[in-house]
Amino acid sequence: MSLRVEGLSIARGGVPVLEGLSFAVEPGQALILRGPNGAGKTTLLRVLAGLAPPLSGRIDATPESAAYASHADGIKATLSVTENLRFWADLYGRSFGAEVLDDFDLRALRDRPAGTLSAGQSRRLGLARLGVIGRPVLLLDEPTVSLDAASVARFAAWLRERHLGQGGLAVIATHVPLGLDAPELDLGRFRASPRSTQGSDAAFL
């Protein structure tokens, strides 16, 4: 499974953000999204995930092949760590392998109610969801927020070995280097021109 994007234009809140965006990510590859705050990284990931429609252009991958991960982790606070992982496995028709507890350093926390986890522990559980549901296309929005250095390294190793190394691909917005041998896409080059918003501006003049 590869991800191909052609001539994509996207908007947020009715305002065009990016236009004329084309790229391809092949199996085993990651693409790092670059751009300052507000450049459109989150907006792009949400469109790729099928959570919002593009203004125009083509995305060659089905939303069913993708998993989007942001700070909203979908964790159920009253369930334990293991119960959360089982819940996701059941939801996606996957078997739950205990190795995911080691991949995301959750073994010692496996019986803890998820609502009692620290921010970083909770983030590790949210990322472990990706290991359980096994989607080939990962769309990751600042996945390392709240993680300490050891956890960042552990997550990068999981991405390299268990996901990319097994033919998965990833598009990642991150301000933290993950040490992946991955090309970077500077979204600044695709900023929607002010002309695109002229119509809506004119309405307020």
Ligand SMILES: Nc1ncnc2c1ncn2[C@@H]1O[C@H](COP(=O)(O)OP(=O)(O)OP(=O)(O)O)[C@@H](O)[C@H]1O
């Ligand atoms: N709900 C919204 N309604 C209207 N505009 C929005 C909304 N959310 C974001 N925007 C605007 O859309 C543009 C793109 O935002 P986006 O969140 O995609 O940027 P980003 O590159 O992910 O930024 P950051 O690095 O801060 O996370 C910004 O100008 C932002 O202010």
